[in-house]
Amino acid sequence: MSRIYKVKKGDTLQLIAEKLQISVNDLRHYHNMRCELWELLEQKLTSKTERIIVPSEEELTILQGHQQAVQKELERPSRYLDKKFYAKDYKVKEVVLTSDKEVKTDYSLSLQMEKAEKGWSMIVNTTYEEADTKFTELATACMQAMQPLKYHLSVNGGITDIENHREIIERFTQKRIDIEGYFEGELAKSYTDTFYEKLIDKEYILERLQMSFLNQVLFPRMEWFHKENEKWEEEFCPVQGSAFIPYELEAEVVFEKEEIVTIVKGELKRNYNLWDLLDGIRAIDDITPIRSSFEITYRTQRDTQQLLKIDAEITLYNEGKLYRKNSINLKSIKH
Numbered sequence: 001m002s003r004i005y006k007v008k009k010g011d012t013l014q015l016i017a018e019k020l021q022i023s024v025n026d027l028r029h030y031h032n033m034r035c036e037l038w039e040l041l042e043q044k045l046t047s048k049t050e051r052i053i054v055p056s057e058e059e060l061t062i063l064q065g066h067q068q069a070v071q072k073e074l075e076r077p078s079r080y081l082d083k084k085f086y087a088k089d090y091k092v093k094e095v096v097l098t099s100d101k102e103v104k105t106d107y108s109l110s111l112q113m114e115k116a117e118k119g120w121s122m123i124v125n126t127t128y129e130e131a132d133t134k135f136t137e138l139a140t141a142c143m144q145a146m147q148p149l150k151y152h153l154s155v156n157g158g159i160t161d162i163e164n165h166r167e168i169i170e171r172f173t174q175k176r177i178d179i180e181g182y183f184e185g186e187l188a189k190s191y192t193d194t195f196y197e198k199l200i201d202k203e204y205i206l207e208r209l210q211m212s213f214l215n216q217v218l219f220p221r222m223e224w225f226h227k228e229n230e231k232w233e234e235e236f237c238p239v240q241g242s243a244f245i246p247y248e249l250e251a252e253v254v255f256e257k258e259e260i261v262t263i264v265k266g267e268l269k270r271n272y273n274l275w276d277l278l279d280g281i282r283a284i285d286d287i288t289p290i291r292s293s294f295e296i297t298y299r300t301q302r303d304t305q306q307l308l309k310i311d312a313e314i315t316l317y318n319e320g321k322l323y324r325k326n327s328i329n330l331k332s333i334k335h
Contacts, residue, residue, distance in 0.1 A: 002034055002059075005052045013045055020054060022063045023070070030055055030063070072255060075302040077225045080155045081120060085222075085300075085307055086111050087332035094214065097325040103136060105129075108333070109218075110148075120153040121163055122219075138183045142195045145175040149209070157222040159210050165202045172199060211237040211244070213326045217296050217312040225262050225298070227251045236266055238292045238316050239324060242277045246270060247294070259308065260300050268292040274318045291317040308332050 005016060017027045028041045031053045035041075041049070055063055077085050090109045095102065105128065112123040125148035128140045146168050152161035162168070176192055198204055209215055216236060228251050235244040247266035254261040271289030272282060294314035300307055310330040316323045 001056050002053050003056060005054045007045060007049050007051060011045060013041070013043075016052060016054075020060060020063075022055075022060065022067050026063050026067065027052070027054070030059075073226075075255075075305065076253075076260060077222060077300055077305045077307070079222055079226055081153060081157050081222050083113050083115075083120075084305055086113060086122075087306055087308070088112070089333040089335070090330050091333055092214065092331075093329045095325075095327045097322070097327075099322060105136075105140070109330075116152060116163075119155050119160065122151045122153050124149045124151060138179070138188055138191055141179050141183070142172070142192065145172045145179060146199070147171075151209075151219075153219060157224075158219050159206075159215055162202065162206050162209070165205070169200055172196065208240060211240045211242070213237075213240070213312070213314060214328060214330075217310055217328060218330065220264070220296070220298075224249075224251060224264050225253075225260075225300070228253045234266075236294065236314075238268075238290075238294075238314060239278065241280075243280045243282050245272060245277070245282055247292075255302070258302055260302055262298040262300070264296045264298070266294045274316075274323065288319055290323070306332070 007016075013024050013027060017024045020027065032040050034053045039049075039051075041052070054060075088111060090111070092105075092107050092109060094105045094107075096105075107126050107128045110125040110127070112125075114121040114123070126143070127147075128144055130137075148164075149162065149168065150164040151159045152163050154160050173196075176196065180188055180192055198208075221234070227249075231248055231250045233246050234249050236247045237244045245268065248269050249264060249266045251265075252263045254263075268291065271284055271286050273285035273288070274290045276283035276285075277290070292315060294312065296310065296312040298307065299309040309332065310328065312330075313325065313327040315325045
């Protein structure tokens with residue numbers, strides 16, 4: 001049953017709503033649905049407002065629950081990508097473990113986001129730290145020579161194009177001489193030749209960049225942050241250079257005091273042959289199928305909706321043995 005609140009000197013709709021722990025809109029709507037015509041509330045209280053009809057304790061509990069649900073929804077990242085989602089700088093630690101070796105790569109990302117037609121332009125400048133081996137150092141030098149990359153991002157999240165492909169080719173061509181001068185020998189020359197041949201093919205390089213584990217977790221579909229208690233199917237690439245295959249995904253969302261933790265898990269449910277997959281062929285294999293799963297944990301700030309941290313891991317097993325595990329730890333840099 002409704003209750004009557006007698007308006008006191010100094011009262012405002014905001015103050016009364018805060019006392020009741022509900023929104024001003026809910027308070028105004030509740031009162032206006034039950035009051036006399038001359039008592040209708042507008043944006044502010046007037047000198048003629050003597051009383052406000054407020055919810056009973058039971059009704060208040062329901063409205064407070066609704067208010068909390070609305071507030072939580074506002075604290076999640078937007079369903080459509082916006083500029084405040086990304087910080088300017090991140091540090092990344094990436095580890096790739098195979099049956100015979102482990103490769104660790106540390107690098108930093110500098111992000112600059114600009115509004116573009118039907119989405120966003122994202123300038124990504126990657127700075128690599130020292131590599132583990134001479135060959136890895138050569139690969140890193142070639143990647144560094146491409147920087148920065150300018151992606152086109154969909155409003156829903158995800159890379160859809162490379163906007164500065166011609167500039168990337170010109171930049172690499174200029175720096176290639178220095179790379180081949182530093183890494184002497186036929187192996188280095190052969191590597192840079194192959195790298196250049198692939199680089200000038202825009203369709204090829206775009207697909208490879210979309211397939212990278214980093215780009216898949218750093219530029220997710222924004223609806224991931226609004227899915228929980230449900231399962232859905234989405235394509236994911238387990239190894240760069242293979243193919244996108246459908247995984248069954250599910251998400252869990254935990255509201256902590258200052259952060260929101262969104263955990264996205266994926267599991268491969270269909271049977272594929274590893275060697276065909278590495279050739280880009282999605283061939284069914286019911287005898288010796290691969291097993292694969294991934295887990296990505298996002299931490300976002302509740303009050304700013306900004307991405308603070310990502311911990312991600314994807315594993316691929318073939319014939320019961322680990323073929324490849326890729327893990328990424330990404331953390332925003334505070335200035």
